[in-house]
Amino acid sequence: xxxxxxxxxxxxxxxxxxxxxxxxxxxxxxxxxxxxxxxxxxxxxxxxxxxxxxxxxxxxxxxxxxxxxxxxxxxxxxxxxxxxxxxxxxxxxxxxxxxxxxxxxxxxxxxxxxxxxxxxxxxxxxxxxxxxxxxxxxxxxxxxxxxxxxxxxxxxxxxxxxxxxxxxxxxxxxxxxxxxxxxxxxxxxxxxxxxxxxxxxxxxxxxxxxxxxxxxxxxxxxxxxxxxxxxxxxxxxxxxxxxxxxxxxxxxxxxxxxxxxxxxxxxxxxxxxxxxxxxxxxxxxxxxxxxxxxxxxxxxxxxxxxxxxxxxxxxxxxxxxxxxxxxxxxxxxxxxxxxxxxxxxxxxxxxxxxxxxxxxxxxxxxxxxxxxxxxxxxxxxxxxxxxxxxxxxxxxxx
Amino acid sequence: xxxxxxxxxxxxxxxxxxxxxxxxxxxxxxxxxxxxxxxxxxxxxxxxxxxxxxxxxxxxxxxxxxxxxxxxxxxxxxxxxxxxxxxxxxxxxxxxxxxxxxxxxxxxxxxxxxxxxxxxxxxxxxxxxxxxxxxxxxxxxxxxxxxxxxxxxxxxxxxxxxxxxxxxxxxxxxxxxxxxxxxxxxxxxxxxxxxxxxxxxxxxxxxxxxxxxxxxxxxxxxxxxxxx
Numbered sequence: 303x304x305x306x307x308x309x310x311x312x313x314x315x316x317x318x319x320x321x322x323x324x325x326x327x328x329x330x331x332x333x334x335x336x337x338x339x340x341x342x343x344x345x346x347x348x349x350x351x352x353x354x355x356x357x358x359x360x361x362x363x364x365x366x367x368x369x370x371x372x373x374x375x376x377x378x379x380x381x382x383x384x385x386x387x388x389x390x391x392x393x394x395x396x397x398x399x400x401x402x403x404x405x406x407x408x409x410x411x412x413x414x415x416x417x418x419x420x421x422x423x424x425x426x427x428x429x430x431x432x433x434x435x436x437x438x439x440x441x442x443x444x445x446x447x448x449x450x451x452x453x454x455x456x457x458x459x460x461x462x463x464x465x466x467x468x469x470x471x472x473x474x475x476x477x478x479x480x481x482x483x484x485x486x487x488x489x490x491x492x493x494x495x496x497x498x499x500x501x502x503x504x505x506x507x508x509x510x511x512x513x514x515x516x517x518x519x520x521x522x523x524x525x526x527x528x529x530x531x532x533x534x535x536x537x538x539x540x541x542x543x544x545x546x547x548x549x550x551x552x553x554x555x556x557x558x559x560x561x562x563x564x565x566x567x568x569x570x571x572x573x574x575x576x577x578x579x580x581x582x583x584x585x586x587x588x589x590x591x592x593x594x595x596x597x598x599x600x601x602x603x604x605x606x607x608x609x610x611x612x613x614x615x616x617x618x619x620x621x622x623x624x625x626x627x628x629x630x631x632x633x634x635x636x637x638x639x640x641x642x643x644x645x646x647x648x649x650x651x652x653x654x655x656x657x658x659x660x661x662x663x664x665x666x667x668x669x670x671x672x673x674x675x676x677x678x679x680x681x682x683x684x685x686x687x688x689x690x691x692x693x694x695x696x697x698x699x700x
Numbered sequence: 701x702x703x704x705x706x707x708x709x710x711x712x713x714x715x716x717x718x719x720x721x722x723x724x725x726x727x728x729x730x731x732x733x734x735x736x737x738x739x740x741x742x743x744x745x746x747x748x749x750x751x752x753x754x755x756x757x758x759x760x761x762x763x764x765x766x767x768x769x770x771x772x773x774x775x776x777x778x779x780x781x782x783x784x785x786x787x788x789x790x791x792x793x794x795x796x797x798x799x800x801x802x803x804x805x806x807x808x809x810x811x812x813x814x815x816x817x818x819x820x821x822x823x824x825x826x827x828x829x830x831x832x833x834x835x836x837x838x839x840x841x842x843x844x845x846x847x848x849x850x851x852x853x854x855x856x857x858x859x860x861x862x863x864x865x866x867x868x869x870x871x872x873x874x875x876x877x878x879x880x881x882x883x884x885x886x887x888x889x890x891x892x893x894x895x896x897x898x899x900x901x902x903x904x905x906x907x908x909x910x911x912x913x914x915x916x917x918x919x920x921x922x923x924x925x926x927x928x
Contacts, residue, residue, distance in 0.1 A: 339850075346819075411804075417800075420799065434779065434781035644751070
């Protein structure tokens with residue numbers, strides 16, 4: 303437990319340059335959001351057949367990253383794995399930033415964001431049968447729990463940390479399963495409709511959250527010239543491999559169930575249609591196959607660069623997984639009447655990438671980057687590098 | 701309490717799109733450019749789809765007018781987080797623009813594609829068109845005096861006409877009908893009370909073969925189609 307944490311200096315020129323670049327992109331993103339808010343959503347790529355675009359994809363992606371990151375912080379605070387203690391504070395802080403980014407994403411997607419207070423009028427003005435309203439409770443509670451959790455960690459009240467950790471893990475799992483339920487409960491969209499969706503989302507959350515945490519740890523420790531114990535990264539790599547395999551099994555079950563039933567047209571369309579490159583290329587290729595090969599490889603899994611490449615591929619690939627769910631899931635034309643529906647009503651939707659939407663999306667990420675830098679500067683998140691050797695004490699168990 | 705429903709006789713429908721036009725005029729639904737229509741950004745409260753079966757030269761084309769189905773088990777009502785979409789006591793599913801936050805969940809959940817997102821502010825002159833019928837006061841107050849972008853819109857079965865008609869003691873289904881029913885040149889659409897055994901639609905449903913769209917989802921829609 304003799305580990306102390308510190309802030310970063312944050313006075314170098316590079317730090318300020320990075321801060322300014324992020325701030326500029328955030329400002330551009332905000333301007334683009336105001337454009338879409340004032341002139342209407344016709345500046346975005348969404349339409350009546352694909353009503354949800356980039357902001358929603360990013361939102362569920364960020365919620366996943368956040369939930370995964372928070373669950374992994376519990377390795378230390380709940381399950382007592384001391385070797386991960388140096389990165390646990392960062393994990394909790396990342397989780398809070400990411401859920402904040404996700405909330406921004408939802409606000410950007412709403413047509414009338416000024417009325418979003420209506421989402422939080424639980425049981426009064428809300429329809430509690432809506433998964434959105436239920437998730438409002440989950441997200442709001444998650445944000446609060448995350449902040450209290452970080453607070454007790456900073457105050458080092460160990461009894462409360464363990465309690466809050468358990469609550470946070472339970473809640474994080476609920477949050478991401480609730481997000482999966484938003485999609486999985488919609489019977490009208492055959493690609494969404496699946497009881498396994500909540501669990502698939504949870505597995506994807508753990509995978510992407512872990513991968514992001516690994517990248518963040520290595521990047522920040524390298525950048526602030528701290529030494530770190532490479533064995534943590536390798537053991538996290540093993541955990542990542544396990545979680546990816548769990549996720550692959552879930553996805554496989556989901557897709558096979560849809561392919562097995564006679565109503566397999568939508569799933570065949572997803573696997574062979576115009577968006578199949580997202581599914582096969584990003585989701586299966588980048589998120590599953592390549593990382594599994596890298597992490598199972600005897601040499602690359604013992605090489606920091608190999609593990610980092612795998613984590614990076616996973617983070618990109620899981621974004622592809624979200625894209626391959628939201629866009630093709632809604633783009634598949636609805637079968638109103640048996641036969642071939644002619645004209646626009648029977649055509650699959652198209653999702654043009656527009657500049658406003660792209661800059662809005664970049665803005666969400668840069669805003670979170672900004673918060674991360676400011677957090678590192680003002681909060682004691684990183685372990686102190688006492689002897690200039692390694693900060694995380696090598697674990698005895700290994 | 702009545703339960704309003706509609707019967708569409710596919711045998712009589714000629715696919716003239718008069719219902720779509722009548723709906724746009726009555727409810728002042730904004731019209732879009734060809735580009736917007738191609739991108740599926742135009743707002744339609746009522747649409748007519750063409751469905752073909754068979755191969756040339758043996759092709760059968762069916763024209764299916766599709767208003768909102770006003771399902772008794774409406775998926776859109778279930779998913780709306782803010783009660784902006786709700787079922788009135790007379791079975792009409794309405795959308796309250798003041799409550800709608802524009803999350804578009806209902807568009808995703810609707811199996812009939814009956815909902816449209818208002819994605820841009822229309823020109824003032826397009827909204828308050830001069831060619832609107834001057835005597836619209838006879839149909840009651842227009843329910844959407846101000847309209848904003850960023851909310852979801854849908855067919856209302858012209859509930860403003862029904863409410864006004866009930867107030868004046870007129871017979872709904874005979875003297876007062878929704879705009880699409882009124883303007884149908886072939887009389888393919890019939891409107892009335894499904895629970896009233898003496899109404900015209902009840903007798904039609906009892907005597908003819910009918911279907912409802914996407915019965916497999918069990919939405920219990922209140923728009924019935926009489927087969928050819």
